[in-house]
Amino acid sequence: MKKFLKIVKWTFVLLFASSILAVIAYRFIPVVATPLMFIRCFEQISDGESVKLHHSWVSLDDMPASMPVAVMSSEDQNFLKHHGFDYGAIERAAKENVRGRRIRGGSTISQQTAKNVFLWPGRSWVRKGFEAYFTFLIELFWSKQRIMEVYLNSIEMGDGIYGVEAVAEQHFNCTASELTRADCALIAATLPNPRHFSSKNPGPYMRKRQRWILHQMTYMPAFPR
Secondary structure: OHHHHHHHHHHHHHHHHHHHHHHHHHOOOOOOOOHHHHHHHHHHHHOOOOOOOEEOOOOHHHOOOHHHHHHHHHHOOOOOOOOOOOHHHHHHHHHHHHOOOOOOOOOOHHHHHHHHHHOOOOOOHHHHHHHHHHHHHHHHHOOHHHHHHHHHHHOEEEOOEEOHHHHHHHHHOOOHHHOOHHHHHHHHHHOOOOOOOOOOOOOHHHHHHHHHHHHHHOOOOOOOO
């Protein structure tokens, strides 16, 4: 029993240390792949489809200034103010869930980044616990600029498309730096469900969300570089 407990203890120590080292490493190096990318590839193979994976890292300085403003307007308007968790949004999401309404939830950009880079998709309490842990770590070790840079490079933006550079190439036939303000708003409009909503062939609902996001962007502060 003592030997077993010792193994468990050192396993937790190793996992704890490796998680911190991984967060610190990603503060400086590009995130070239995420668990979700591998999961989607396996799903495509199991469905008999060809593997689709479009992803190219691009620095925040090479993205249009409108891109972070667009996703903040759409996903997390308090991103620059909170420390990883927007308790007001969480409370509102909980109330809507009680009422039985369908909503996106109260996850911040920081939480989504932690999930995208270090974890797997799902809604279990275990994954949520790990998400909170990694959110705390990236808010501790990364700047807001780095969190946004990793988010915009790792977020799923279409079928087999990850990050701003890839979606610019696949859906707008340009580079990330050439995206217009309207393009950025349209990309942000798809983020609740980028495999269902398309920035390449937007329908009336997407255009409506795009207009709403463009309106919200006029009230958002410029994202600090």
